[in-house]
Amino acid sequence: MSRRTIVFLALTIVLIFSGCKIQSEKNVEEVSSTLSILSPTSIEKDNTSSSSIISGSEPAPSSTLKTTYSMSGGGGDKQLLADLSSSAYKDVIYEVSDRLHKDMPEYRFVAKGVTRSTEDYGIGFVMGMEVFDDKGHLFLSVDFSDTAGDEILGSPVYNEMMDTMGLHIVDVNFDGCKDVIILNDFSGAHGNTWYSCWLWNPKTSSFVESRSFAEICNPALDPQNKCIYSAGGSGAEYWGGSIYKYIDGEFIMTNNLDADSGGLTETELENGKMVVVRKVSYDSGDKSEDAERQYYIENGLWQLGNPRWYMVGGHEADKWLDSK
DSSP, X not given: OOHHHHHHHHHHHHHHHTTOOOOOHHHHHHHHHHOOOOOSOOOSXXXXXXXXXXXXXXXXXXXXXXXXXXXXXXXXXXXXOSOOOOSSOEEEEEEEEEESSTTSOEEEEEEEEEESOOSTTSEEEEEEEEEEOXXXXXXXXXXXXXXXXXXXXXXXEEGGGTTTTTOEEEOXXXXXXXXXXXXXXXXXXXXXXXXXXXEEETTTTEEEEOTTXXXXXXXXXXXXTTEEEEOOSSOTTOOOEEEEEEETTEEEEEEEEEEETTEEEEEEEETTEEEEEEEEEOOTTSHHHHHHHHHHHHOTTTOTTSTTSOSSOSGGGGGGGOOO
């Protein structure tokens, strides 16, 4: 059973015990019948028309509600093209046009999902993503759909992020070419975020999926130092973080601070292994913990007071996913 299936089942249980209304089987069947499942991931370039590539996808019935957003890669305002106002299941589409490199033509990136309510903390699902080249040919197609029982699911995302589905065209490995990331999880009690990632390979003119980036919780890019900061993913008393760098084709943790109310352990990468460089024990609530927090706030490497160490996802974190 996949992580998104487990998350969805857990969220469903929480909703039941909190007294929230669950959609009827009829609505679930309607969603299943209207979801247009994308073809398996395609990494290679195709010279046929996009309509022939996705010919296996059936158009949604006319009764399906659809919300469409669009934004230019140049930073234009997001434009709402249809009203998100019904509590019924509906398709959501978000499009971005951008250049992967200044010398390349503009590509079109399309995120697809479904929502079932309008509350910020209702759960929607990112179902897939498509990339089209400058001639309109389908260049990359990714399917996030999964099945739990009789229900088709996607990547679970709180509704507050379903307008963009976390789609960013941004240089995450700091090689001068933009890559594409999209949310694969934004749910749960702590509201942590993880992103699926496809790196642009200029030598082969193709996208390559990066599974190591997908393991980074709440990523924040630092183009100046060519690293990624990560915080969250642990309990409420956790106040540490991790630093990643792109090394030999993988995103590797180079520094880690595991800190909570009982003590801390700082490690760093040396000769391919994480070694302890500092370890401190203290009792919960004593002044030693406050002193340690202040030490890592002022520490030049960590600077834990910087807002880039965000613990909860959402649009406020978008600025940390911009490599400009």
